[in-house]
Amino acid sequence: MPVTIRDVARLAGVSPMTVSRVINGGQNVLQETSQRVQQAIAELGYVPNSLARGLSGQRTRTLALILPDVANPFFTRIVQGAEAVAREAGYQIILCNTDGQLEREAASLQAMLAYRVEGIVIAPVGDTSQGQLSQMAGYGVPLVLVDRAVAAVEGDLVQGDSVGDARRLVQLLTDSGHQRIAMIAGQSYVSTSRDRQAGYRQALEAANLAFDPALVVPSEFDIESGYRATQRLLWLKERPTAIFAVNNLVAVGAVRALREHRLATPDDVALVCFDDIDYASLLCPFLTVMAQPAESYGTIATDMLLERIGGQSNEPSRRVVLSAELIVRESCGTRRTQAYG
Amino acid sequence: MPVTIRDVARLAGVSPMTVSRVINGGQNVLQETSQRVQQAIAELGYVPNSLARGLSGQRTRTLALILPDVANPFFTRIVQGAEAVAREAGYQIILCNTDGQLEREAASLQAMLAYRVEGIVIAPVGDTSQGQLSQMAGYGVPLVLVDRAVAAVEGDLVQGDSVGDARRLVQLLTDSGHQRIAMIAGQSYVSTSRDRQAGYRQALEAANLAFDPALVVPSEFDIESGYRATQRLLWLKERPTAIFAVNNLVAVGAVRALREHRLATPDDVALVCFDDIDYASLLCPFLTVMAQPAESYGTIATDMLLERIGGQSNEPSRRVVLSAELIVRESCGTRRTQAYG
DNA sequence: GTTCGTTCTGGTAGCGTTACCAGGATAGTA
DNA sequence: TACTATCCTGGTAACGCTACCAGAACGAAC
Numbered sequence: 069m070p071v072t073i074r075d076v077a078r079l080a081g082v083s084p085m086t087v088s089r090v091i092n093g094g095q096n097v098l099q100e101t102s103q104r105v106q107q108a109i110a111e112l113g114y115v116p117n118s119l120a121r122g123l124s125g126q127r128t129r130t131l132a133l134i135l136p137d138v139a140n141p142f143f144t145r146i147v148q149g150a151e152a153v154a155r156e157a158g159y160q161i162i163l164c165n166t167d168g169q170l171e172r173e174a175a176s177l178q179a180m181l182a183y184r185v186e187g188i189v190i191a192p193v194g195d196t197s198q199g200q201l202s203q204m205a206g207y208g209v210p211l212v213l214v215d216r217a218v219a220a221v222e223g224d225l226v227q228g229d230s231v232g233d234a235r236r237l238v239q240l241l242t243d244s245g246h247q248r249i250a251m252i253a254g255q256s257y258v259s260t261s262r263d264r265q266a267g268y269r270q271a272l273e274a275a276n277l278a279f280d281p282a283l284v285v286p287s288e289f290d291i292e293s294g295y296r297a298t299q300r301l302l303w304l305k306e307r308p309t310a311i312f313a314v315n316n317l318v319a320v321g322a323v324r325a326l327r328e329h330r331l332a333t334p335d336d337v338a339l340v341c342f343d344d345i346d347y348a349s350l351l352c353p354f355l356t357v358m359a360q361p362a363e364s365y366g367t368i369a370t371d372m373l374l375e376r377i378g379g380q381s382n383e384p385s386r387r388v389v390l391s392a393e394l395i396v397r398e399s400c401g402t403r404r405t406q407a408y409g
Numbered sequence: 410m411p412v413t414i415r416d417v418a419r420l421a422g423v424s425p426m427t428v429s430r431v432i433n434g435g436q437n438v439l440q441e442t443s444q445r446v447q448q449a450i451a452e453l454g455y456v457p458n459s460l461a462r463g464l465s466g467q468r469t470r471t472l473a474l475i476l477p478d479v480a481n482p483f484f485t486r487i488v489q490g491a492e493a494v495a496r497e498a499g500y501q502i503i504l505c506n507t508d509g510q511l512e513r514e515a516a517s518l519q520a521m522l523a524y525r526v527e528g529i530v531i532a533p534v535g536d537t538s539q540g541q542l543s544q545m546a547g548y549g550v551p552l553v554l555v556d557r558a559v560a561a562v563e564g565d566l567v568q569g570d571s572v573g574d575a576r577r578l579v580q581l582l583t584d585s586g587h588q589r590i591a592m593i594a595g596q597s598y599v600s601t602s603r604d605r606q607a608g609y610r611q612a613l614e615a616a617n618l619a620f621d622p623a624l625v626v627p628s629e630f631d632i633e634s635g636y637r638a639t640q641r642l643l644w645l646k647e648r649p650t651a652i653f654a655v656n657n658l659v660a661v662g663a664v665r666a667l668r669e670h671r672l673a674t675p676d677d678v679a680l681v682c683f684d685d686i687d688y689a690s691l692l693c694p695f696l697t698v699m700a701q702p703a704e705s706y707g708t709i710a711t712d713m714l715l716e717r718i719g720g721q722s723n724e725p726s727r728r729v730v731l732s733a734e735l736i737v738r739e740s741c742g743t744r745r746t747q748a749y750g
Numbered sequence: 751g752t753t754c755g756t757t758c759t760g761g762t763a764g765c766g767t768t769a770c771c772a773g774g775a776t777a778g779t780a
Numbered sequence: 781t782a783c784t785a786t787c788c789t790g791g792t793a794a795c796g797c798t799a800c801c802a803g804a805a806c807g808a809a810c
Contacts, residue, residue, distance in 0.1 A: 070548075070796095072795090072796055072797085073796065073798095074796080082759080082760090083759065083760045083761080084760090084797080084798090085759075085798080086758090086759065088797070088798060089758095089798095091797095092798085096756095096757060096758060096759090097757095097758070098758065113544075113547070113548070115519065115522045115523050115548075116523055116796085116797080117464070117523065117525060117795090118523040118524045118525070119463045119464045119469070119524070119796080120460075120765090120795070120796035121796080121797055122765090122797090123460040123464055123764095123765050123766065123797075123798095124764080124765050124796075124797040124798045124799080125765085125797075125799085126765075138479065138485060138488060138489075139687075141480065144480045144485070145480070147479060147480075151506060160520055160524075162501075162503050162504075163503075163504040165489075165492055178456065179501055181456045182459040183459045184458060184459070184460055203454070207411075207456075291687060320687070320688050345688060346480075346661070347661050347686060347688055411766095413765090413766055413767090414768095415766080424789065425766090425767080425768095426768080426791080427788085427789060427790075429767070429768060430788095430789090432767095433768085437786095437787060437788055437789090438787095438788070438789085439787090439788065439789090442788080442789085458765090459767095460765090461765075461766035461767040462766080462767055463795090464765090464767070464768095464795045464797090465766075465767040465769080465794075465795050466768055466769085467768095467795075
């Protein structure tokens with residue numbers, strides 16, 4: 069039923085090989101022949117079968133992009149960056165969503181392996197991904213990690229300077245005199261969480277503030293989790309005067325909790341976080357954020373991946389670290405308020 | 410280099426066919442043989458080649474999901490719904506982003522055809538997609554449209570009751586006494602835009618308000634476009650007292666413009682729109698929205714698609730219409746203010 | 751005229767899997 | 781014993797494409 073290369077060949081009065089050549093750029097094909105073939109293709113509505121092409125040619129021109137949460141604008145930006153580069157290079161991207169679950173990540177990796185993608189860009193679930201990621205390397209599939217680092221995994225890495233950026237962000241709070249600064253910290257098996265916590269402690273230290281473990285609460289990376297973590301913080305006998313949220317969604321949850329407790333931001337509790345939201349300029353407290361160049365994460369990671377695939381660069385493991393941009397709005401309580409967005 | 414079914418067969422001391430049977434559920438295979446094969450699979454780290462499977466078996470167990478803007482939370486929700494259903498059914502989803510561009514949609518459709526996906530869920534660019542969508546039907550690929558209808562396209566459809574929902578939304582404004590209600594209308598080649606505009610006019614009529622073409626400005630569906638459209642409205646000699654935005658992102662742009670003009674919402678200008686944002690409860694004006702059940706769009710569309718693929722139901726074209734939920738917050742200026750989100 | 755190179759074209763084989771058919775073994779029935 | 785039914789297994793031939801090799805045609809160079 070479906071039209072094959074043979075049907076086209078028959079109609080054009082040539083061999084399948086010639087049709088194949090025309091499809092693939094038409095090197096060494098008579099102009100006239102080529103036109104006849106193209107006409108036959110149009111007439112029959114022939115669409116080359118990618119499966120057969122991939123199977124035969126060993127090249128699928130497909131990449132995988134595996135992310136923990138496509139609903140998070142930060143990751144959506146990465147998608148956009150990656151897509152642009154891939155499209156430019158004639159590659160198709162298959163997007164997978166792991167929801168931060170290790171098993172779903174494993175399933176996605178397995179599926180992408182089965183699809184014979186030529187490379188994978190992944191923001192891993194966390195350190196626990198180490199086993200399955202190393203396995204990928206074992207299969208010879210080029211791997212580029214974005215955002216989150218995982219020890220002992222062969223592959224390039226594009227990430228933010230979480231330690232330094234967190235330090236800068238918290239310093240903003242210490243500079244305005246805050247003494248009890250809490251952190252909603254994410255999960256310790258995620259490198260960004262650990263690093264941001266390290267930066268947080270550095271900032272405290274620099275300001276000669278004691279580290280209080282009670283002020284650091286773990287969380288997931290979604291709104292709901294940020295909400296609950298904030299509630300726990302607000303129930304403390306000695307309430308924090310400022311909160312550092314590990315990412316944007318957690319901060320949104322924090323805002324909700326603060327509202328419910330009738331606490332004003334930043335007057336009662338200041339709030340800062342990582343990752344901007346496009347709509348952040350509209351959030352009531354005008355969130356002060358550390359905006360990571362997410363789109364660049366996507367473009368750079370994909371560029372690096374394509375280089376590996378192309379065979380350029382055989383260095384063992386490259387690592388790109390990008391600094392974030394500090395966008396100071398009202399929520400941190402400093403008076404250096406900026407205009408919208 | 411890569412491990413094939415033959416390698417597994419050799420190690421397990423059976424034929425490739427037996428290995429194939431084990432992979433596919435192991436009907437009619439001796440328990441003992443099956444175990445031997447599975448052990449060989451594990452030992453060699455064998456991953457079946459999906460390309461070969463698809464080519465040989467004519468079933469790729471893959472669906473395409475083509476959307477105009479994955480960065481829009483509305484569509485992201487659709488993704489989540491679709492993914493859940495697909496995963497449950499053992500299908501992989503390939504996500505494509507068209508950016509609302511017809512050519513990119515055409516390219517995606519072509520690519521998905523080449524990948525031999527078994528079906529496509531698509532929120533089309535607009536009426537202009539008609540040609541390329543009909544073509545898909547011609548190729549025998551089941552199609553389900555979501556959100557946006559396109560005339561004369563064979564395939565199921567899941568959409569909102571844009572006319573009725575828009576009427577309800579605008580009625581909220583007329584009920585509070587607004588006389589000059591503007592609409593940022595999207596593009597007329599998109600069904601949702603047209604329908605919402607129809608609902609808008611119905612509501613005006615019901616309130617005995619004259620329709621003023623100057624108050625209806627076209628737009629894209631993104632923040633930037635909403636911003637510019639709002640500016641145009643605010644430059645009018647007789648400024649509107651309320652704005653109905655065709656979707657969430659446009660509304661966000663509107664908020665920005667209103668802010669810049671130092672106009673308060675809802676006191677100076679009321680604002681309502683379609684589609685919620687998770688963070689909407691945090692937006693300063695507490696946007697009043699018509700929240701469409703986006704996730705259901707995704708699940709229902711995918712369910713219908715799988716039914717078609719499975720061969721159940723040969724009705725010509727089914728159409729599912731879902732009503733949205735009106736979430737009244739402060740931005741519309743009625744005093745029936747609700748609690749956060 | 752022979753040799754070589756270049757340009758175009760076609761045949762064959764194989765990519766890794768499964769559909770389909772066939773056959774051997776075992777057990778149950780007459 | 782013979783016949784059928786059932787369970788398990790293997791061989792062969794595709795699926796649609798491209799790598800690879802080979803050959804034909806033509807002109808250029810010796």
